[in-house]
Amino acid sequence: MGVEFTDTEFMICNAARLLEDYKTIFVGWGIPQVVAILAEKLYTPNIVQVFEFGSVGHQSRTPFLRGTMGGPTNTYRAIQWCSMNLAFSYAAAGYIDYGVLGAAQIDRYGNINSTMIGDDYNKPKVRFPGSGGGNEVASFCWKTIFVMAHEKRRFVERCDFITSPGHKMDGKTREEVGLARNSGPYRLITSKAMFDFDEETKELRLIGVLKGLTIEEVIDDMGFEPLVADDVVELEPPTQEELKLLREDIDPYGLIISKGAKFKVEI
Amino acid sequence: MGVEFTDTEFMICNAARLLEDYKTIFVGWGIPQVVAILAEKLYTPNIVQVFEFGSVGHQSRTPFLRGTMGGPTNTYRAIQWCSMNLAFSYAAAGYIDYGVLGAAQIDRYGNINSTMIGDDYNKPKVRFPGSGGGNEVASFCWKTIFVMAHEKRRFVERCDFITSPGHKMDGKTREEVGLARNSGPYRLITSKAMFDFDEETKELRLIGVLKGLTIEEVIDDMGFEPLVADDVVELEPPTQEELKLLREDIDPYGLIISKGAKFKVEI
């Protein structure tokens, strides 16, 4: 018997499983929203979502409507509607536990790039949207979870542009540059694997691979060699329950979950 | 025929006559509130009151209730209830035209003391409430009007303690210490006289005396000699209309207006 799923479905389900109940989570646009909704429905019913434009503790309705992040369904029955300044202030003052962010590139210390590709800032090869609220999420939240497609070119020794901070930036620690102590990247979830950051060296460390893949296959698809944990676990593919919720309830139009390559895993 | 009135009534009426319609005014507790209400009823019906604790454009009910500045009658039908931070921000960003403040001492540059009397800060001879929001009013509003009983000891060469800034502090101009350009003290209204500040030297300048008093009598009751304008005017005592409003409508219990010495002026 097998289960078929997309890259995105895999990342969403694994991110959702990581969250803790009774915690606050800073939720970005798109994938992170679906992560939060899935977590709320299956695993962490009392998680408190925060949107940067000023919504705290809403209970997003489904189906998820990508376009209307600020609209009535996504911010339904919030505990508080407020300003962006206040939403970021909650995070800056330490009230927000988790952040969930996407990335175009990541380096071994969890710095991420969502700004541009190329070596000339003024003539980028590719230009992305920039930080948005990503810099604040990565700077302020206690534990930031990154979600990124597993592609060799995305794992780089030094981001073409560090949009949002990881654990060490060009040799300097977070504390040295003035960032909040003990905050920062917590996990990276890719379409093939999961990483944490070594407690000592703060380097990316492989801790899980998608069931059916080998550690070597995962590392082969990376632009640098990560640390590898002693006990790399098998990451379960999305469960039937997760997929049913995602496909029938949360994102029936496949606005988010249909993206990425398709996998099939025997279970 | 004569009119009898208190120090306070005189100051209130003269301050109310000074205001302009269609302007914003930062209103302190007590006397300034009565000034604003009287002005609104008689002279400047469209003046916009601001209270520091967060009320903008309220239409205070009468009778005036001293004790309940934040209460329903004083903040009735405001345009906006907000935070203290926002109320001060309006002033700091230049949106507030007038301020009205009391003072215990004043010097020739319009610095005022509402903190303490004595030469040892740690062992004051007399201790007052301190700045309250007075420092912000005097720092931020475009034109600050002071109201003070006319007593020799209150006019000093150097305030025992400069609580709120005038035009020059120990030889330094407002701009030199970083205060907003072209803001500051506008008028001093005492129980006997009115002063402005010389455009060049920024010194206190007598521009009006209560009808029936001489310039000399006024200056004799001051701790220093002010500049004197070429054309010192006679200040009219409170009119029957003003007194009737104050005594019958605004402050029938005499909470504010009964304070101070009683005057009688022939009219």
Place this chain on the structure above:
Amino acid sequence: MDFIEIIERGEAEIHYIHPDDFREYVRDKKNREMKDKLMDEREAVKKFVSNGDYLAYDFSSLTRGPQSLIREIIRQRKKNLWVCAKFTLLETVLLSGAGCVDKIDVGFLGFGPYIARKVQNGEVKVYDWSNGSITYRLVAGAMGIPFIAARNLLGTDTLKHSGAVVVRCPFSNTPTALMPALNPDVAIIHVQEADIYGNARVYGPTVATLETAMASKKVIISAERIVETIEFRKNPLMTTLPYYLVDAVVHAPFGAYPGGTQGYYEMDSEHYLMLTSIADDNAMQKYLEEYVYSVDNHEEFLAKIGMDKLKQLIRKAEILEGYR
């Protein structure tokens, strides 16, 4: 080296917590779980007010002040408090009269000769700020930033006796005051409506309710009325405090007495005049004995005031517009 000139430094001792330390307190002690925090004044003060704490409160003894909590702090004879006296009136006087206070950060130290004498005698130490600068400090504390720039206090003795620092702004070249963030140990706040988790709604001017709660390590709120959580979710713009800022919720009808609470009751001017007429320690101790020490709790205090009086005060609060 590239630098910014420091033009002046205020000399006051300041209550200051590194923003990282405050963050870690928030992470570890501020619960993001919606749990029932309902308790009475006694339990709340016992649990969350310690001797030596830096104490902040919002609004005044005239309006929506946390008076039942102030009385409980006195009743429990807390000591060595450092009080943030911004836009407050009799609270600080009573706390000082009861010997609870060592230091006061002054915005407005109202009023009466009683507290003035305490300062003159050196029984309490004061540091002069202003309502604005203390508010800015709380704003910085709430924003998780180490200080905030401001253009008040400049040129004054208030600044010299405060803890502000004046620097030359690297953008405008203008001397600018830096106000250090203020993160009180404990805040006590009275509100009109709260749920049992601490979501709270203030009607009328909000002073610094939100900033004070966000910036404070421990937060006790008292509420005229306990409401269901759904009331907040139906109108999220009206939420003043989200629950995760709050440690204890006290149901305290007439909690602001002898002050008023908008939409509920007016202040008791007679009781208030009695308070403002206290001029010496004799009178103060007599008042405290009669109205604080000798009554067991807020309900007993209200019984002493009497239903006739309370009914009169409710009767006077006829204006509901804007408070519902």
Place this chain on the structure above:
Amino acid sequence: MDFIEIIERGEAEIHYIHPDDFREYVRDKKNREMKDKLMDEREAVKKFVSNGDYLAYDFSSLTRGPQSLIREIIRQRKKNLWVCAKFTLLETVLLSGAGCVDKIDVGFLGFGPYIARKVQNGEVKVYDWSNGSITYRLVAGAMGIPFIAARNLLGTDTLKHSGAVVVRCPFSNTPTALMPALNPDVAIIHVQEADIYGNARVYGPTVATLETAMASKKVIISAERIVETIEFRKNPLMTTLPYYLVDAVVHAPFGAYPGGTQGYYEMDSEHYLMLTSIADDNAMQKYLEEYVYSVDNHEEFLAKIGMDKLKQLIRKAEILEGYR
């Protein structure tokens, strides 16, 4: 000399006004009179948007964005704008496609390949900030302070390419970013309710509506509905903008179309997809010709969209809770 160390300086050109200059503008040009400011998009943009202006807007083309005003700016072929692109999506793309924009302060430069190419080709100059840092800059501009301290951007290339300055905090000794105040020349904001004087009410998350309006020299608001002033006075806590911040009030039902406005209508996903699929100048100019240049005003634009479509979008907006 006593000093604070400057650790790093971002290299971006910044739009910066000395706070004293902004204050004087406010004193002289922001009218404290309650006067009728009702006008249509054409008049408002003609009067208050100039070539070369620094332009800010609040919220996005998805929700409560000021789209009828954006289209009017394009229609009047304004030039050389410097755009504050915080939490915005297609507005900046359309303005750039129409050749109105020289420079963009980037919070979020969404989205699509079209705008990316403009940047890559150097047709528009970008400065990278973040949504938070731009918001903080507006907060500082609104507070009348020359800068605000913050703990974001630190350690990143975003900081290097921004205009922030990093100093060592004199209180905590921690490296701290200073964000220069931002005072835009003009802000355009869509709201649910306004009176003819400019008092305005936003329902739902408020992003930086108030800070943007306070910080901006000229403010145009468009409103789904014009209401009587008494509506604000009856519930003063719900006032988002007091009238004296506002220069022009445009009555613009469906003013956020193709985005939605909470409590009124949902976004038009089809029209939106059409917009996001614009990949080259051909397609862009065709869109602009059809939906902007060739229609005279917002009402004609809506006629082109058609009542059937509008009715569908109203139909979809069934959730009113919290928006009334």
